Amino acid sequence: MPEAQQVSQAFPFEGWSLESISREDIIRALDDAPKIYSKAYTQIARISSSLVVKYGSGVHLWEARTMTYVAKMPRVRLPKVFDAWETKAASLQEESTTTYIVMEYVQGDLVSDVWPGLSSERRLSIHQQVYEMIRELQRTRLAVPGPIGGGVSNGTYFTDYGAGPFLSREELEEWFNERLLVCQEFGLVKATQPSFTGQFQELVICHFDLHTQNMILDGQGNVWLIDWAYSGAYPPYFEKAALSRNVDPAFAQGLLRLMDDGQFKEEIQQLEDIGFALSTGAFCKPSGKLINPTPGLMEMYIRSKVYIYHGKGTMITSRAKPTLDNGNVNLQMAAKE
Template identity: 40%
Template sequence: MDAANLPDCWKAKTDPSAMDPNTAFPLEGRDILNIPQAELISAAETAPTLHDLQNNRVSRITRDLVIKSHSYTLPSEANAMKLVAEKTSIRIPKVHRSFFVSQTHGLYKSRGYIVMDYIDGLSLDKCWEILPQSIRDDIIEQVADMIAQLQSLQLPTPGPLGGGPSQGNWFTPYGAGPFTGPLDLENFFNQRLEMAKSFSRVSKSIPPFDLANSKFALTHLDIAPRNLVLDSGGKVWLIDWANSGAYPPMLEIATLVVERERCKDFYEPLLQRVTRDQDAVEQFMSGQTVQEIPAFDHITRIETWATTRSLSPPNNTD
C-alpha cells in the first residue's frame, strides 16, 4: 500500500527483535521517570528499532515502552498527544517523557525525544488487504469518529501546539513558520496559491485564502493506514503526531483527499463519513501542487526558532 512503490532508501527498516517480547530490552524494569536523559538518548540509538527511516527512529526500550527520536520530533508533538489524551477518547500512546536537545547551529542538528507506550498490534497498511468487510467498516467508523473529535477541539492560534515550525505535505520539504497568527498563515497559503497559478498548475479562478476569522481545530495531518494500529480487540490507535497542530479543519480533509489514490478502499469510505467543504478542500490542494518548492524565508525562521525559540507564540485551548 503506502510504501509499495518506493525505492529501498525511502522504506522504513524494522529490527525483527523489536517485535519479540522475549527480547532483552535495555531499560526493562527501570523507573522511566528517573532515568537520566543521557541514558535515554543512548537507548534511543541502540535499542531494537520498530521504525528506522533516514535518522527518524522509534526504538523499543522495554516490553511496554518505545522512544521516538528525530530532529523534527518537536515539543509540539508531545503537547498535541497530551491534549488529545486529556480532551478526547481517541486511543493514542501515552506520553511518559519528552525533551528536546537544542543545538546552537539550528534545527537540523537538534533532536527531540518522546518516551511513550508501545502499542501492540498491526498497522493497517500491513493487514487491510486481508480484513473482512465487517471489520473494515468498523475501522472506518472509528477513524471517522477520531476526526470528528479532533475537529471539536478548537484552538485560538494556528500552528503546532506551543509554537514551532509546521510540518507535512502542506508546507515545504523543510517545514514552514513558525506562524505568528492567522494572517501570517493566510499569507503563506496565498503565496503558494499564487505560485501554483503562475506555473499553471491550478486554475486562476481559485479565490485567495481568507483566514482572518477562520476557526482552527486540532488536526493530525497524517491519518494514513501506516499510522493506524489495530489491536487484538479490534480497536484502532492513532500514532505519529509529528505534523499535528491547529489549522483550518478542512486541511485535515484535504490530506485524506490527496492520499486517496494510495488506498481507495480505505480513503473513499472514510471521506463519505466526514464533513467536507469541497471548495475549501480544493483551495488547499492548489497550494500542495508546489509543495516541493522551498520557501527560503521560512528556512530562516525555522533556524531562528530552533536556536532562540524567539518565534514561539503561546497556543492554548479552553
C-alpha cells in the first residue's frame, strides 16, 4: 500500500514528457528513483513529481487492465495508468516475471495517516465518498469473473495463494463448491449446507481491499482509491464480505453501516462458513468421504479466526498443508519461500 510521503531525492525524469522516455530508460532509472513503497515483491518509485512506477514480481498486468477499465467510470477516482508491461527474468535459473505499471501520482495524504485527527463530519464525508464509488463500481455487470482480461483471483476469499483464472461463473462456483466440500469432509460444515451453484449470476467490479491505507485524501477533500491488485469481477456481496475482515475495523464499520441494506446476509455467512478451506485448509482437496475432525484441528482454525479479527487482515495464518491420507488428516509444513 503506497505511502504518500515527502521525498527529497531528485526525480530522474522531472520535466520530461513521458513520450520521450523509453521503457528501458524507466527500468534503468528505478534503482536511483525515490521509493514511496517497498515491501516483499512490490515497489513503488517516483520518477517525476507527477508519475510513479509500481513494479516487481508481485505486480501483475491485470491490475493495470482493471484500473484502465474502471477509469471510464466518471464517479470513481483512481490514478490514471499510462503504460504497463512485463519482462521475463534474464537468468535461465529464474522463472519470475517483473511487471511495471506507470501511473499518475496523486498528491495528498493517506487516509490512514490523517484519520485519527479528522472531525466526525470529515470522516462521514470520506465514508460517503467511498460508498458512492462502490455503488458506481457495481452499476456495471460483467460476464467473466476475476480481473479484467483474465488473471489470478486474489484477496480475502481466494486464499493467500490466489485461485483461477476462472473462465466462467460456473468455474468460480465450482471452485467455491470444492472449498465447501473440504469443510464438510472435516466436519466443520453440515453436509446439508447449500452449495454455491447458481449464486454468482451477477458479477460487478470489486476493489476487494478497501482500507484506509489504500485511500488518498487530496487537498480538495476528495478520496482516491489506490492499490487495485485484488480487484476484479465478483458477486456484489464479496465487497461487503471483505469489509467485515478489514484491517481497519472502525473505518470498515462506518462504511458497512452505509451499505447495510439487509441483503446477502446468508450468502456472506456461507463464505464465512468455509473459512477453514480458505486458510489452514487451503491446499486440501475433497476425498469423497466425510471424516471426523482431527483433534486440535478445530482449535487451529479458531486460533486463525482470532488472528484475523485482531486486525492482521489475511485469511492465511499458517503455512501448514493439511491433506487427506486414508481418511486421516496429515499436516505437513510447507517449505519456506
